[in-house]
Amino acid sequence: MKLILLGAPGAGKGTQAEILSRMCNIPTISTGNMLRAAMKNGTPVGLKAKEYVDSGKLVPDDVIIGIVRERLAEDDCKNGYILDGVPRTIPQAKALDETGIDIDAALSLEISDEAIVERMGGRRVCKNCGSTYHIVNIPPKVEGKCDSCGGDLIIRKDDMPETVKERLAVYHKETEPLKVFYAERGKLRTVDSDTTVEEMSKAAEKALGL
Numbered sequence: 001m002k003l004i005l006l007g008a009p010g011a012g013k014g015t016q017a018e019i020l021s022r023m024c025n026i027p028t029i030s031t032g033n034m035l036r037a038a039m040k041n042g043t044p045v046g047l048k049a050k051e052y053v054d055s056g057k058l059v060p061d062d063v064i065i066g067i068v069r070e071r072l073a074e075d076d077c078k079n080g081y082i083l084d085g086v087p088r089t090i091p092q093a094k095a096l097d098e099t100g101i102d103i104d105a106a107l108s109l110e111i112s113d114e115a116i117v118e119r120m121g122g123r124r125v126c127k128n129c130g131s132t133y134h135i136v137n138i139p140p141k142v143e144g145k146c147d148s149c150g151g152d153l154i155i156r157k158d159d160m161p162e163t164v165k166e167r168l169a170v171y172h173k174e175t176e177p178l179k180v181f182y183a184e185r186g187k188l189r190t191v192d193s194d195t196t197v198e199e200m201s202k203a204a205e206k207a208l209g210l
Contacts, residue, residue, distance in 0.1 A: 127152055
């Protein structure tokens, strides 16, 4: 199973990726993690990416695709993989196609902008250990305090309503067109993301025929 996860920031891609990864026994390939690993390991493409990151520039598509190719060539990807965070744009999707990276399905997690703003506004992160909570879905035992280390829980700048709305605008402009791209190729599967993790997981299984 070679999968791409699509969905707005906060739609639940990370959570579903973990569940599907365990179920299918395939790795989740996160663009951010891949970039950091390639730079740390000093691979040729990683060194190229580091030049852009160090100078505060966006890493161009050809470098991102190069890093994806390097990672997908590793042994643990032989039986499939889940791509999270790439492709983000139509040019990236076309570049994946052109380099022979094929996928079986693009799973799109559907949820309204309003629900995203509400969901992410409820997220809290421990400033000491980074544990994540949600005031409704995963509340801490003591309000404002981390269960693990007792540290203060904070709202990340990324989760502030203004920032979330900006990120959603970018998603609608750059990434959402991918739904049409994969629908035209008969590979798009959609599930309702404005529900519980368990219900979403069951819907994903059904959509993917697992």
